[in-house]
Amino acid sequence: MTMKTRSCPRCAAEFVTGEALDHHLFRTHTGEVETRSYRCAVCDAEFVAAAEWLSHVREGH
Numbered sequence: 001m002t003m004k005t006r007s008c009p010r011c012a013a014e015f016v017t018g019e020a021l022d023h024h025l026f027r028t029h030t031g032e033v034e035t036r037s038y039r040c041a042v043c044d045a046e047f048v049a050a051a052e053w054l055s056h057v058r059e060g061h
Contacts, residue, residue: 023049 005014006021010029015021026048038053039046043060047053 019050 003016005016006018007014008021008024008029010025013024013028015024037046037048038050040053040056040060042057045056045060047056
């Protein structure tokens with residue numbers, strides 16, 4: 001089964017999830033989309049991507 005990908009409208013990059021595309025647009029193309037932020041409840045660190053937040057929570061706390 002082939003997974004449908006989402007293409008970046010600015011470059012040739014492709015992503016499996018919309019969240020990954022949003023993250024790419026924000027990081028690579030300087031804030032072209034608004035993204036949510038994820039905040040650590042323990043130390044108030046803030047992350048753009050849920051995966052970075054989850055990694056911080058699992059490894060940092």
